[in-house]
């Protein structure tokens with residue numbers, strides 16, 4: 001089986017991008033091992049701090065963030081990084097030409113209940129003259145990403161990766177820490193009968209989303225004419241992984257719980273990288289009004305509403321927003 005470094009080489013991945021990806025995987029092996037140790041290592045529970053988004057940080061949010069930060073800071077091609085768990089971007093190496101944005105631990109409310117979590121990353125190209133300590137340096141649209149992916153820590157540890165030429169999956173061999181190629185050119189089925197949304201927020205959604213989900217729930221007796229199943233893991237990595245594996249639609253729509261936040265998920269650390277994966281696998285990713293990757297970012301921590309997955313089903317959801 002082909003290892004990640006030899007796959008990247010065989011696919012002529014620019015050496016700097018390959019080095020960043022291999023470096024990120026070194027960090028993810030470390031995070032995977034920490035998660036395996038779990039309670040035995042005394043690393044579950046809260047860190048006693050809040051991140052810039054006002055969310056309580058878990059110890060493992062902080063540990064994972066530090067692992068990735070230390071790794072990237074040592075890499076000459078990394079100009080700077082921005083993390084969901086860091087208030088401000090971190091400038092790294094002056095001569096670097098790449099920026100790395102990441103959600104070190106996605107789905108962190110799952111940690112204490114021993115359920116799937118993940119790491120999400122996005123890589124942008126920059127120039128040597130930018131000031132990577134400034135948020136403005138990172139405000140590129142998702143269409144500019146040169147690579148994106150996630151590592152899922154579940155029953156096995158899996159990498160889903162794109163460098164703009166399809167989506168490929170790798171499984172970590174726990175004995176060696178190597179990521180080995182499992183599937184090339186993953187494709188999402190165009191149609192689905194499975195949706196994922198946090199139904200407890202229903203009363204906060206806009207009427208368009210209320211109407212679409214009401215029709216999903218009517219099944220074969222409703223206008224969509226088919227019976228749907230529902231899943232909610234509470235980790236975007238797991239929801240997107242399910243969609244890349246067997247199709248589906250995942251939504252974290254705008255809601256009016258807090259009018260200052262157009263959705264819960266973060267554009268730069270979650271929305272953009274996951275959209276690149278979904279679109280590279282033949283799916284579609286939208287805010288409900290525009291492609292997520294075409295949103296012009298104004299803040300590194302900004303939120304975005306998300307409707308992504310099987311292309312035909314996403315189009316059905318979007319049709320409710322045009323009515």
Ligand SMILES: O=P(O)(O)OC[C@H]1O[C@](O)(COP(=O)(O)O)[C@@H](O)[C@@H]1O
Pocket residue numbers: 055084103105106107108109198234235236237252264
């Ligand atoms: O609390 P909810 O509504 O179930 O939220 C779940 C969503 O929040 C997230 O956990 C947010 O990510 P973080 O854990 O990185 O903050 C997503 O992965 C997931 O889709």
Ligand SMILES: [Mg+2]
Pocket residue numbers: 103105106107236270
């Ligand atoms: Mg997250």
Ligand SMILES: [Mg+2]
Pocket residue numbers: 061084103104105106107108
């Ligand atoms: Mg997180």
